[in-house]
Amino acid sequence: MGLQAYLTLAAVVFCIGFFGVITRRNTIGILLGIELMLNSVNINLVAFARFSGDVTGMVFTVFTICITVAEAALGLAIVILLFRVRRTVTADHLDLLKG
């Protein structure tokens, strides 16, 4: 399997994540979509690192995963706070910025 297959996989995962971000009505679903998109980027990084023989990409991916964990924790905390205040986690109902 060449580099192209990994890149295709990453693109597919990215599109699935992006689709989830725009179509899910549940805020937690949106967060999951974002995680998918980030992971597709990780796949890209690892694939390029593997095929070019440079470990920089792999090291970078470890950092990305760490930060993603923090981001997920932060995102979930926001969602829980939102639920406490607004009694809902449906994105369509969270339209305080409506003009």
Add this chain to the structure above:
Amino acid sequence: MTGDGTFALAALLLHALAFLVLAVVAPLRRLGRPAAWFSILCAAGSLVSALLAWQRHAGDAMSRLVWEWLPAQGQTLATVGVLADAESTIMLTLVALVACLVQVYSLGYLSDEPAPSLGRYYAYQSLFAFSMMGLVLAPNFVQLFICWELVGLCSYLLIGFWYYKPEAARAAVKAFWITKAGDVGLLIGIVLLWRQSGTFDLTEMRVLVDNGALPLAGLSLITFCIYLGAVGKSAQFPLHVWLPDAMEGPTPVSALIHAATMVTAGVYLLLRTEWLFALTPDVLLIVAWVGAFTALLAASLACAQDDIKRVLAYSTVSQLGYMMTAIGAGFAAAGFFHLLTHGLFKALLFLGAGAVIHAVHGNDLPQMGGLARRMPQTTVVFLVGTLSLAGIPLFGGFLSKEEILGAVWAGGLTGPFVLLMMVAFLTAFYMFRVVFLAFFGTPPARDTHPHDPPMTMALPLWILAALSLGVGIYFAVAGPALPFGPAEHEFTSPDWLMPAAVGAAVGGILLAWLTYQRRAIDAATLASALGPIRHAALRRFWMDDLFEGVYGLGLLGFSRLIGWIDRYLVDGVLNVVSAWTVTSGDDLRTMQTGRAQDYVYGVALGLMILLLWVRWALA
């Protein structure tokens, strides 16, 4: 010989002290009479100082007492202080004398006034006397202009002293604005003159002129602008309309401000800058013609008035025209001489008229009549004033008037001379018309039991009457050598001048006697014979109408046009733009849904556009 300016300065500062104390110490001011006595005390001290200053500066002694005021780049732009010489100290004495007498007189005249209002009156009076003295003694144009405005302000405050009377309030505003129109000219003139000469100082400028160092180009414009200030202040045609209306103020105010001192400030200004005007004979010619015309116009108006104070007001305008004509003829000293004697007897006439008004409670001549038996003292002093004004020998106004006529003749101004002779006749006529209507003849049906005024009012009247007569007799004995200026007579009057002037005056008196005393000539017939002129005089020669027309059509019309442009064009454009902004903002608002995912669409769309742009536009 140098004099000592301290006495002149003391005279000035005593009035300032009186004003400051009355203005700041409100409890004293509200007490009324104690405030008045304090002010009178200061005025008396000021009079003594002024007399001493005059005595020190007789002849050609001159002293300057100045302090630096406006420093500018290593030199002094303007100073304040006093410039005491023969002219200014004699004028100072006149101001101090009339101010002091008027303050004493006011004590009786305004005895019915509530105490706080009386205190306010005396505060204004002191401020006026201070400002007028500051004007008289001004060593430079800046101080002169400041004091010039201050006396205008005092005039406004005192005309409107009974501010609850609508006519008084209107008259005050009218006087303020019309004189202000002239003052603008004065200010422009002063600044232009500064640009030309580099100094505001009168003495320095005089040196420049004497050395011929002052550039003559454009000087006519400058002197004309300065003359404009004098036109406003000294009520020359066409800005004379404010003075008759100013009679709404208390009569002592009219005597001090609108007869003896403030209105003569214009004449005094031209006298002080006589050497400057001498360089511009064309402007002097205008001064002379306007003066003579004003004199005739006002004298004819005075004949048609029924209000005793208005007759005197027009008479003042007319006499100011006399002085101006003399200055225009190039003999300012003659005009100044008349200014001094006029100050005495016109103050006397106004105060006498005040006594009459006080007694009969009205200004109208038909309400008076037969007062000679009821008010013998007032009648005597009023007659002295009238004879002085008419120019009868031995009385104050005789020599000064003849001096002016001689000066105008010597100046070669035949036209103004003829006008002034007619004015001499008219002056005698209208003054004796007042005398015969008010003091002789039959009393009116409604009798108010008039009586001579109390001591505080009678004393100033007698002093002024004695001075009017004394000045006349002094000069008749000592010869017409002026106590100031060049000792030599600058001109010789022709021999026929004195009989002619006296003849005109006696003719006027005779006509008045025949018309109003003997009734040999019916007043109504006389009036109808002069039909159109009388009609015009009753309408004040349409001068007020003209000003109202200019104001109503010109100024108000222009303002309305500007208002319309502002309201509909400027505001209209702004309103359209703002309304458009509001509606478009309202429409665009709906773009903001508040849903996070819609923004993600936006981000994706933007990213796609960016990518396409990078791919095709920048490739």
